[in-house]
Amino acid sequence: MPSFAGAFPELCFDLAAELRATGRSDLARELEASTLKSVSYDPETDAGLVALEAQRELNAVERNVVGQKLGQVISFDGAHYASLQLDNFGRVVAVDLQAPPRELRWKLLRLTPNNRWRARDARGGCPCRDTR
Numbered sequence: 001m002p003s004f005a006g007a008f009p010e011l012c013f014d015l016a017a018e019l020r021a022t023g024r025s026d027l028a029r030e031l032e033a034s035t036l037k038s039v040s041y042d043p044e045t046d047a048g049l050v051a052l053e054a055q056r057e058l059n060a061v062e063r064n065v066v067g068q069k070l071g072q073v074i075s076f077d078g079a080h081y082a083s084l085q086l087d088n089f090g091r092v093v094a095v096d097l098q099a100p101p102r103e104l105r106w107k108l109l110r111l112t113p114n115n116r117w118r119a120r121d122a123r124g125g126c127p128c129r130d131t132r
Contacts, residue, residue: 001035001036001037001038001053002035002036003033003034003035003036004031004032004034004035004036004050004052004095005032005033007036007039007050007107007111008050008104008107011079011082011095011104012031012032014076014078014079015028015031015076015079015082015084015095016028016029016031016032017078018076018077018078018079019031019074019084024074027074027084027086027092030055030091030092031052031084031092031095033055034052034053034054034055034092035052035053036050036051036052036053036111037051037052037053038050038051038113039051039108039111039112039113040112041097041105041108041109041111041112043105043109046098046099046100046105047096047097047098047099048096048097048100048104048105048108048112049094049095049096049097050094050095050097050108051093051094052092052093052094052095054087054089054091054092054093055091055092056089056091062089066088068087068088068089068093070085070086070087070088071086071087071088071089071090072085072086072090073085073086073096074086081097081098081099081100081101082095082096082097082100083095083096083098084096
């Protein structure tokens with residue numbers, strides 16, 4: 001999978017800049033260096049999730065005894081539609097997107113595997129119109 005910065009350069013730049021401005025340069029560097037694990041987007045709810053590969057692997061005790069859980073969610077003022085999800089070990093694991101801007105929606109749709117809109121797109125239909 002590509003890097004987060006490569007797939008979403010504008011979003012990565014905006015989120016990293018705000019993290020740096022609030023004293024979280026460590027998370028900004030981790031976000032910029034992360035790779036995509038998966039991308040999902042639901043046009044009906046206008047919500048997307050970009051799951052990221054954590055930069056630091058868990059050791060056996062962390063993985064098998066403690067376990068990975070959602071630890072913290074960081075909201076952004078500039079990109080109010082985005083939030084950064086950290087696990088209980090402080091690692092960046094996802095970017096949650098609620099009602100993202102139009103250009104970001106199209107990118108999410110394009111990167112979402114098995115998207116139900118893709119078949120209509122291939123036949124020349126418009127994903128913005130549901131003809132059910």
